[in-house]
Amino acid sequence: MSPTPFTRGRATDMAPVPVRTRSVRVSLAIVVGVWIIRRLVGVMITIARTPLLLAATVVIIGLAVLWSRFGLLPSSLASLLIIGALVGWWLRSPATFTRTVGDRARSLGRWLWTYRRYWQPAMVTANLAQHRDGSEQLPELLGVASTRSVDRVRVRLLPGQTLDDWAEMAHRLAQTFAIDSCRVHSTTDVQVIEIWALRRDPLTDTVAPVETAGMDLGGLEVGRAEDGEPFRLGLLGHHVLVVGATGSGKGSVIWSTLTQLAPGLVDDSVRLWVIDPKGGMELAPGQALFDRFAHGASTIDADGVGLWEESFAELLEDAVAVMRDRQDRLRGRTRLHRPTPGDPLLVIIIDELASLTAYVSDRGVRKRIDAALSLLLSQGRAAGVSMVAAVQDPRKDTIPVRDLFPTRICLRVTEPEHVTLTLGAGMRAKGAHAERIRHDLPGVGFVQVDGLPEPTRVRFAHITDDDISHLVTKITNRASAAGGQRLQAIESAAA
Template sequence: MPLVNVVHGDKLPAAPLNLRVPSWRVPGWAMAAWWIGKGLVSTTVFLIRHWRITGPAATVGYLLHEFGPLGTGAIAATVAVSLGGWWRAHPASFWRFAGFPAVATWRRVWVYRRGWLAAMTTTGLAVTVNGDRYIPRLVKVRAHEHGDDVTVRLVAGQHPDDWAKVAARLAYTFRARAARAVQHPKRLDRVVLQFRRVDSLLRTVAPFPVPAVANLAALPVAKRETGGVWHLRLTGTHVLIAGATDSGKGSVLWSIVSALAGSVRAGLVQLWAFDPKGGMELAAGAPLFARFSFEDPDAMAGDLEDAVKVLRRRAAALRGRARQRTATVEDPTLVILVDEMAALTAYVGDKKTRDRIKDALSLILSQGRAVGVHVVAAVQDPRKDVLPFRDLFPTRIALRLTEPEQADLILGDGSRDRGAICDLIPVALPGVGFVRLDGSPEPHRVRFSFHTDAQLADLAAAYKPEVTA
């Protein structure tokens, strides 16, 4: 409706409001200088940021100018021969300083950067605010023998868990076998995407050498996905091993037994074995065991109650004197091995015997760590109605599981989102599982060593206790 003025009843058109915006005239030479300076700065930043590409290109250009095509070709051939000789003479240093940096540059440009915008958009990691789209910045790519570590700067409001939830989709996008997202060790505003292109755990892991005296704080039991050995800390903890049928729980148990065998022979460690399935799994190591129960539930309950007596005697001896104990031949560390925990806690027919077993295990799990009584137990079903004291196992190992939710039951909430895809471990890879390292919320993939029947027989014969209980 048009504005009007009313004067003595007459309607007059309103005069338009005249607003003058102040303006400044910028000379043309100043604008030109501004754009030239901005272009020079942008070009310099680009050349410095992509020095692995611009440096060799500039070098080639200089050589062509100075020596021509023939001279440049001769220099290139000399460099190629030198690199080949370096690779043959010392492959480790070649790949560290030349090979992997070149691969990282190639993949950053032709693999990640080309599909970065589409990947961020389709996975929901790109953020739109008031029509402006913000894309997480690709900061760095580091290549190694197992794949790539891609460092990304987070957009404001993002959390590493947001990336962990879409890590599997990013792996498919960038043609990797697997991927997971972890917090950058130094920068809180960055996340590291670990893309695995080579599976180093496809081959069976041979048994590790048996230490003369076991270091309970670092037992060599498995190979890590990134190379090297994963050491299990048994000091001050109990260990729960969860896995479906034929997932390799026996490999974990025997890897631990093998790592302890030297101290078993020396009398510093005693193994009490419980095999409710009739002794089929643990019978091969019978000479190593101070006690071996496999048939009678009542006898198993009695042995566990004897372990409680050992626990109480040691606690009384240490009370008021020390908070940590040292194993001796007279008073060795006691390790209780259970092949199928559910057969003891849920499947024993006699209720009275079952209650005795539960009471003894509850005491051992809650009080045994400080006095050198440790439980290493395997279970197929990790639900609480089957294993009511699951939370009393500080150290947990998750092998192949049947349901996605079970990874979180074993390793903690959010573990599957962080990469512990236990339900997707192939049946053909027994002994492969996920563990958590001390101080790290991210699960790590490992494979435990495998012992043949002949190797177990040799182990039992070579390391049977010199001092009997």
């Protein structure tokens, strides 16, 4: 039996078989011609896929035809008319012109001049390219959508790559493309990611509060995102935890939310129950807007025990009673309470949550507060009871109910581990470095919503004391004009 490559326990001597292939000679003209044809086809596909480039091509061809048939004067007049129409559009509606023409032109320029030009070296140096059988494979650059501050670069991943692989190389991509910072976002397609390349930080400027005529509890416009677009915070069906060091801007989050709730305060579709453990020092300027305001009571019972935290427990227990009543009414009818005038969304605002969970001196009161908080956070969302709570220390022994907040906001903090405790594991690797936020940028932070794979960098609106006074006056006047039904409650709260 002759040995074969698959014979066990025997040495084999298989010499390689020489194979000679016949070479095919191709003339240089054919090679150049094929190269030109491929380039032309690529240009045509690019033009067809780019609306602005397609429109510009049609206009240029039209002007060329007009020039060839009727001469220079008619084509010049047509060119002036087109330029005048564009200038008039820009003067009349700069926002739509920027969105339709300016941003598209910027996207095309960034795609051609920056990303397509440096794509291959960027992928190689960032170890995001793959080599197989002697050939180099690069992630596919699908497109670029640019604004004044950020480029959104869509990329199709190579087989075996994940979003985390790109997130680890974000700092290298930022250096290669000469941008300030780079963050990686997921899309609805698991094989496609979106790189947010930040060229100019729009969050260095203070964000003014937004005047609103209507109210969308699914998305309150409370600030600006890092792409320059308005940021909307969902409150209906959500609890919000705000974590930040002293001076980080926790008040900006609370007051910008209250500002957006103004229409609901007028028509009684929103009611505010507020707890300010600092004796009312922080939130007292808006007391006229609150249906209930617990700020501690410096009273002593018959045994000489202070009752400072008693009012906090009573407010939370009353909120549990409201939640129980709604659960009885809504059972079998709906899974989510819809606020209406007379059946409002109850928003509980707590300025310093640790004062209720870790610093309460009376054990009995602390047990009551813990029980009420756990019930409200675990069951209150569906019944139309939402909570917005602020705290400085996010550790579990300080905030045992931390994980019951679906929306978490991390402003400037003092330690890197606070970011992980607030937003979750892996968020710092995705760019959420809240410990690096400058002290002169209050209100800047990262927002993480359950179900979303990465955080959003945001700056919340800055609300001054004058803005608060104006807000109280505006709501009072609107309530008076609406018939006075809500005005009586506001005036009694103010008294």
